[in-house]
Structure formats: C-alpha cells, structure tokens
Amino acid sequence: MNQIYLDHNATTPVHPRVLETLLPYYTCHFGNPSSVHWAGRATSGVLEQARTQVAKLINASPAEIVFTSCGSEGINLAIKGSAHSLKEEGRHIITTAVEHPAVLESCRALEADGWQVSYLPVDSEGQLDLDLLERSIRSQTVLISVMWANNETGTLFPIAGIGRIAQRHKVLFHSDMVQAVGRISLDVKQAGLDLAAISGHKFGAPKGVGALYIR
Ligand SMILES: Cc1ncc(COP(=O)(O)O)c(C=O)c1O
Incomplete structure (x- = not known):
C-alpha cells in the first residue's frame, strides 16, 4: 500500500x-x-x-535573531525570560486557551511561581475577540502571547491588531509563529511584535533548529 x-x-x-x-x-x-x-x-x-x-x-535585523534548538525552546525563553525580567513591573500574562503546550506549560510554570495568567477563549471559528483581549489588560499585565497560526484548526490570529493593542498599553507582545513561517508572508515590524518563535522542522529544516526574534 x-x-x-x-x-x-x-x-x-x-x-x-x-x-x-x-x-x-x-x-x-x-x-x-x-x-x-x-x-x-x-x-x-x-x-x-x-x-x-x-x-x-x-x-x-540579523542582530534580532537568536538561534535555538526548536520552537519550544524559543517559546520558553520568550515567556519565562520576559516574565522574570519584568517581575517588578507586574505578574500578569494574557494568552489564549488554544496555544501549543510549549506556551501553556510555560504559563502554568509561571502560575506555580505566583504569576497570574488569563487564558482567553476562542469562538466557534477558533477566533479571538480583540475587545475581550483589550479588556483583559490590567495594570499588572506585562506580556501578551498569542500564536500566529493555530496548529490544529489553521486559524490565523489578527496579529497586527493585537500588536496595536499591546503597543497602546505598553505591554510586551510575543507570538508563537511556528505554524506560520514558510507558509504565509510575515513581517514582525508591521505586526508590532517584540518576540516571536520559529521552528525549522516545520518547513524543511532538520529537527534541532529554531530561532527566536527579539526586537
Ligand atoms: C504551534 C506550535 N508551536 C510550537 C511548536 C513546538 O515546536 P518544536 O517542535 O520545534 O519544539 C509546535 C510543534 O508542534 C507547534 O505546532
């Protein structure tokens, strides 16, 4: 067969x-x-x-690219790294309920250390309500992490809209763009991203290769 x-x-x-x-x-x-x-x-x-x-x-820019061993490492570094470096400013993170385990488990690890995490729901189209996202921002919010493309539904999240909200509220914005790279054209500047993780094995590179964009 x-x-x-x-x-x-x-x-x-x-x-x-x-x-x-x-x-x-x-x-x-x-x-x-x-x-x-x-x-x-x-x-x-x-x-x-x-x-x-x-x-x-x-x-x-090339100086904004840090090579990692995979998407999960970049995501862990982005979420835990920014949370720890901003812990004096606030301990609240916003993400969605449909992120990859690399994001969800990083957030759960931070929750166990005293951070608060809002896991926003998605609708029947797998889409996020941007008004709800903006209403969820608190004075303690230091990071928003929303994936660019969902690995199970293929839903593309409105990254540029989320970037504008994050900039308006001066909150760091990370995106797991593992499922978007190599499939759609991506512009981290236009999207207003501060951090974004990439995985090579999702688009023709060997396992063990990833990158983290750090603005
Ligand atoms: C959306 C998403 N994020 C992160 C990852 C993790 O990437 P890696 O396998 O390179 O650790 C995957 C892989 O399945 C994924 O689909």
Missing part, C-alpha cells in the same frame, strides 16, 4: 536543497564558529549568513 504523508504541520522532511547545503558542515566544515582558528573562521561567516536569511524571512 502506498502511504501519503499529510501531516506537515507536525513535521516536514528535510528539503533536498537544505540537506545538500548542510552536509559539508557535518563533515568538512565542522569548526566551532566561535573558535578563533581557521576551522572556526570557515563556519562563522556561514552562521551569520544564515542569521541574515532568517531575519529577511520575517523582516527583522
């Missing part, structure tokens, strides 16, 4: 051009890009080229 793979939201095969590009870096050009000797110098330029390419994909 022929099997047809129809679950590219779960993961994708490594694209043949990606594999071809990467192979020399597993064998010949394997230097640590931080090394000062010839082997390191041979790979540091390539690392910066990759950073520039990732930045271009989402209209960020």
Whole structure:
C-alpha cells in the first residue's frame, strides 16, 4: 500500500536543497564558529549568513535573531525570560486557551511561581475577540502571547491588531509563529511584535533548529 504523508504541520522532511547545503558542515566544515582558528573562521561567516536569511524571512535585523534548538525552546525563553525580567513591573500574562503546550506549560510554570495568567477563549471559528483581549489588560499585565497560526484548526490570529493593542498599553507582545513561517508572508515590524518563535522542522529544516526574534 502506498502511504501519503499529510501531516506537515507536525513535521516536514528535510528539503533536498537544505540537506545538500548542510552536509559539508557535518563533515568538512565542522569548526566551532566561535573558535578563533581557521576551522572556526570557515563556519562563522556561514552562521551569520544564515542569521541574515532568517531575519529577511520575517523582516527583522540579523542582530534580532537568536538561534535555538526548536520552537519550544524559543517559546520558553520568550515567556519565562520576559516574565522574570519584568517581575517588578507586574505578574500578569494574557494568552489564549488554544496555544501549543510549549506556551501553556510555560504559563502554568509561571502560575506555580505566583504569576497570574488569563487564558482567553476562542469562538466557534477558533477566533479571538480583540475587545475581550483589550479588556483583559490590567495594570499588572506585562506580556501578551498569542500564536500566529493555530496548529490544529489553521486559524490565523489578527496579529497586527493585537500588536496595536499591546503597543497602546505598553505591554510586551510575543507570538508563537511556528505554524506560520514558510507558509504565509510575515513581517514582525508591521505586526508590532517584540518576540516571536520559529521552528525549522516545520518547513524543511532538520529537527534541532529554531530561532527566536527579539526586537
Ligand atoms: C504551534 C506550535 N508551536 C510550537 C511548536 C513546538 O515546536 P518544536 O517542535 O520545534 O519544539 C509546535 C510543534 O508542534 C507547534 O505546532
């Protein structure tokens, strides 16, 4: 029986051009890009080229891209990192009830440490009520985290609208954009994002590769 793979939201095969590009870096050009000797110098330029390419994909600057091991690591870093650095300003986070476990479990871990989290519901179309989002902002709110595209329903959230609300209330805005990258065109500046997580294995890169955009 022929099997047809129809679950590219779960993961994708490594694209043949990606594999071809990467192979020399597993064998010949394997230097640590931080090394000062010839082997390191041979790979540091390539690392910066990759950073520039990732930045271009989402209209960020290369200096705003931090490589991670996966989407989940970027999400944990974004949510827990910003919560801890802003804990003196407030301990309230707003997210949705339909986020990936990487977001929900990060929020639950913070709740166990005393943060308050509002998990906003979605309607029958999987969509978020922006008035409810704005009404949920408190003086203690330090972070809004809403995914760009839902992994189960495919719903696209109105990221630019959420970004405008976050900016109006001076609240940091993170988006899990793991399911959106490589599928729709993305502009983190236009969206008003402060933080956004990417996962490579969802669009033709190997497992173990991700990035976090930090404005
Ligand atoms: C919406 C969403 N966010 C985050 C992740 C986690 O990405 P990773 O597998 O790279 O940790 C996934 C993967 O299933 C996802 O679908």
